[in-house]
Amino acid sequence: MNLEEVARLAGVSRSTVSRVLNRDPRVSDVARERVQTVVREHHYHPNAAARSLASRRTRILGLLIPQAVGSVFSDSFFPTLIQGVAEGCTTADHDLSLLLDTSGDHRAVDRLYHRVIRGRHVDGVVIASNLVDDPIVARLQDDRFPSVLIGRDPQGRSSFVDADNRQAARDAVAHLIGHGRRRIATIAGPANMIAAIDRFGGYVTALQEAGRLPDPALTIHADFTRPGGYRAMMALLPHRPDAVFAASDAMATGALQALGEAGLRVPDDVALIGFDGLDGDMLAQGSLSTMVQPVADLGRQAVRTLLRLVEMPDQAPIQVLFPATMVLRGSCGCTDVCPLDDRRADEASIGRERTVEAIAS
Amino acid sequence: MNLEEVARLAGVSRSTVSRVLNRDPRVSDVARERVQTVVREHHYHPNAAARSLASRRTRILGLLIPQAVGSVFSDSFFPTLIQGVAEGCTTADHDLSLLLDTSGDHRAVDRLYHRVIRGRHVDGVVIASNLVDDPIVARLQDDRFPSVLIGRDPQGRSSFVDADNRQAARDAVAHLIGHGRRRIATIAGPANMIAAIDRFGGYVTALQEAGRLPDPALTIHADFTRPGGYRAMMALLPHRPDAVFAASDAMATGALQALGEAGLRVPDDVALIGFDGLDGDMLAQGSLSTMVQPVADLGRQAVRTLLRLVEMPDQAPIQVLFPATMVLRGSCGCTDVCPLDDRRADEASIGRERTVEAIAS
DNA sequence: TTGTAAGCGTTATCAT
DNA sequence: ATGATAACGCTTACAA
Numbered sequence: 197m198n199l200e201e202v203a204r205l206a207g208v209s210r211s212t213v214s215r216v217l218n219r220d221p222r223v224s225d226v227a228r229e230r231v232q233t234v235v236r237e238h239h240y241h242p243n244a245a246a247r248s249l250a251s252r253r254t255r256i257l258g259l260l261i262p263q264a265v266g267s268v269f270s271d272s273f274f275p276t277l278i279q280g281v282a283e284g285c286t287t288a289d290h291d292l293s294l295l296l297d298t299s300g301d302h303r304a305v306d307r308l309y310h311r312v313i314r315g316r317h318v319d320g321v322v323i324a325s326n327l328v329d330d331p332i333v334a335r336l337q338d339d340r341f342p343s344v345l346i347g348r349d350p351q352g353r354s355s356f357v358d359a360d361n362r363q364a365a366r367d368a369v370a371h372l373i374g375h376g377r378r379r380i381a382t383i384a385g386p387a388n389m390i391a392a393i394d395r396f397g398g399y400v401t402a403l404q405e406a407g408r409l410p411d412p413a414l415t416i417h418a419d420f421t422r423p424g425g426y427r428a429m430m431a432l433l434p435h436r437p438d439a440v441f442a443a444s445d446a447m448a449t450g451a452l453q454a455l456g457e458a459g460l461r462v463p464d465d466v467a468l469i470g471f472d473g474l475d476g477d478m479l480a481q482g483s484l485s486t487m488v489q490p491v492a493d494l495g496r497q498a499v500r501t502l503l504r505l506v507e508m509p510d511q512a513p514i515q516v517l518f519p520a521t522m523v524l525r526g527s528c529g530c531t532d533v534c535p536l537d538d539r540r541a542d543e544a545s546i547g548r549e550r551t552v553e554a555i556a557s
Numbered sequence: 558m559n560l561e562e563v564a565r566l567a568g569v570s571r572s573t574v575s576r577v578l579n580r581d582p583r584v585s586d587v588a589r590e591r592v593q594t595v596v597r598e599h600h601y602h603p604n605a606a607a608r609s610l611a612s613r614r615t616r617i618l619g620l621l622i623p624q625a626v627g628s629v630f631s632d633s634f635f636p637t638l639i640q641g642v643a644e645g646c647t648t649a650d651h652d653l654s655l656l657l658d659t660s661g662d663h664r665a666v667d668r669l670y671h672r673v674i675r676g677r678h679v680d681g682v683v684i685a686s687n688l689v690d691d692p693i694v695a696r697l698q699d700d701r702f703p704s705v706l707i708g709r710d711p712q713g714r715s716s717f718v719d720a721d722n723r724q725a726a727r728d729a730v731a732h733l734i735g736h737g738r739r740r741i742a743t744i745a746g747p748a749n750m751i752a753a754i755d756r757f758g759g760y761v762t763a764l765q766e767a768g769r770l771p772d773p774a775l776t777i778h779a780d781f782t783r784p785g786g787y788r789a790m791m792a793l794l795p796h797r798p799d800a801v802f803a804a805s806d807a808m809a810t811g812a813l814q815a816l817g818e819a820g821l822r823v824p825d826d827v828a829l830i831g832f833d834g835l836d837g838d839m840l841a842q843g844s845l846s847t848m849v850q851p852v853a854d855l856g857r858q859a860v861r862t863l864l865r866l867v868e869m870p871d872q873a874p875i876q877v878l879f880p881a882t883m884v885l886r887g888s889c890g891c892t893d894v895c896p897l898d899d900r901r902a903d904e905a906s907i908g909r910e911r912t913v914e915a916i917a918s
Numbered sequence: 919t920t921g922t923a924a925g926c927g928t929t930a931t932c933a934t
Numbered sequence: 935a936t937g938a939t940a941a942c943g944c945t946t947a948c949a950a
Binding site: 248 | 944
Binding site: 208209210211212215222223224227246248249250251252 | 920926
């Protein structure tokens with residue numbers, strides 16, 4: 197069953213059927229009705245390849261995840277992001293092509309890139325690279341291929357969707373200050389990841405706004421993992437912090453363990469606040485206060501943004517930041533615990549994002 | 558840049574270029590060389606849509622995950638599976654289209670199904686449904702659309718790739734028996750999931766082979782989650798088991814917690830063995846013995862199997878089982894702990910799978 | 919509002 | 935071994 201046959205059965209021309217299929221208003225009601233009936237009765241669906249060839253649009257969006265080694269999937273960031281992107285695609289009636297670099301091989305990504313981009317397998321790509329300066333981003337810019345980053349672009353050249361990491365970190369630390377904490381440490385993330393940089397920036401800002409100078413001894417960098425957080429906390433202990441802002445929940449959990457082993461009470465001796473809100477289990481069962489970022493929303497919004505770029509190739513970069521949601525449990529020192537679960541937090545953030553004009557580095 | 562232009566620059570016809578691109582041997586070495594040079598110099602890649610339209614093959618495989626609600630991604634099963642499938646596709650020079658049902662809505666899956674299958678968006682689908690009787694499977698059979706299940710099909714009608722859950726469970730329980738345990742309980746999974754059924758079957762078989770009758774009081778069903786395992790273990794405690802086979806690591810972890818709270822020592826008072834080997838963290842840090850299933854291999858093999866079905870539409874169902882790998886840590890009662898990590902276990906299973914002739918229900 | 923006809927960039931079937 | 939040429943199933947000016 198194809199367009200031609202539908203046209204024949206409906207007693208109209210192929211053009212008319214095509215118009216009905218593409219919601220072209222220039223069709224009479226009777227004709228539309230007749231076509232739709234035939235389509236429904238024969239379960240007709242247009243052939244994707246023919247459509248793509250003629251329209252020069254594939255209606256497929258790519259989700260590119262470079263360096264998708266096993267460890268990348270250790271928490272639910274990527275799974276949740278994938279879900280968000282998939283939802284966005286479904287909503288927009290597009291397909292989602294998953295472009296994973298499982299090999300970690302530089303040349304493999306190159307081949308994938310050329311095959312998919314130059315072969316027009318997709319109309320655009322969402323890029324989930326956490327590296328601050330991924331060469332693939334520059335290449336897409338040069339090729340003028342529609343793309344949206346998940347995660348802020350420090351250069352500000354490309355379109356992106358991100359959580360407002362800096363603001364969220366600032367809020368978190370301000371909250372600890374509000375609890376009367378004096379020696380607030382931070383377990384920061386890797387210095388080559390923009391999210392880590394922004395979260396550290398927010399930490400510094402909050403201290404400065406309170407008229408304090410960040411003590412270098414109270415900053416330590418780790419790798420976003422639980423063991424990393426454990427070691428970082430061990431290293432911080434001699435400097436006697438009375439609060440810790442961990443740039444990820446995984447690190448916060450490691451810190452929690454280290455504090456426990458050192459015989460320190462949370463929050464009595466040391467208050468603790470994390471970042472991410474990914475692991476529902478950890479949030480639901482534990483008492484960790486954290487900044488929840490709306491990861492699924494990031495994915496959905498990235499698709500919407502990408503489609504605008506696809507439709508308007510000369511569109512200037514679109515940059516969107518989503519606020520994080522503060523979820524207060526016991527670990528930060530709050531006695532009045534907020535029962536908000538991360539799912540509600542996630543939904544609540546829709547419509548609260550803001551488009552960024554210019555990003556101060 | 559298109560085929561025609563390449564042909565012009567190489568001084569040959571379009572047909573010859575097409576043959577070179579498709580590795581047709583009927584091309585002279587000089588012609589091939591000339592074409593390849595032009596292709597390389599101009600970074601030419603064939604247009605996917607045109608290719609699909611003419612060849613009636615999209616070179617895209619779908620990965621269908623019904624009911625991909627948040628909880629599905631709570632452990633790394635699906636992420637790992639996705640990675641395996643993605644690797645398989647890359648190896649075979651195919652694209653991967655992710656078909657997630659994020660809504661859970663029945664009608665949404667229907668629309669997706671028709672759009673993708675009838676619109677020929679993909680050449681075939683890998684289906685990751687854990688339900689024992691998913692209607693979508695029957696529909697694909699009826700439409701004679703190439704598909705491979707991840708997880709055994711009890712009816713034996715469709716092609717599938719799975720871990721040999723029954724054999725693995727049998728080995729695990731036999732191992733506990735070998736440790737001299739007398740009252741071996743099991744925390745089984747949901748009765749509508751084939752993996753849970755098979756693992757329970759293996760438990761029963763092992764006991765029977767040892768000349769024992771399974772005590773109904775020592776079997777309890779849970780939902781594969783950690784809290785579920787915790788509650789199940791609590792319910793088992795009054796019956797004083799001296800060993801527990803948990804059908805998932807998440808449930809085993811919950812059981813571990815319950816045992817700890819009850820003041821029982823593992824493995825001294827109660828030996829414990831889990832199933833999955835997914836969470837690298839849990840395996841590396843904890844002392845949980847478990848049956849590791851090669852999830853990424855399942856995905857890779859599913860792709861290979863699916864491609865055979867795509868190429869030979871009248872192929873009889875292909876059914877493959879992979880052995881699980883026993884990883885012994887302290888919890889089962891072994892003193893001589895095996896330091897095998899799950900990555901090595903995963904690799905080791907390649908080539909050890911077997912094709913199933915007939916599956917005994 | 920509707921129809922006609924010319925592509926879209928390949929593959930595949932023939933000859934040669 | 936190579937080259938014409940006709941599909942493949944749709945979109946999209948352009949004409950009516």
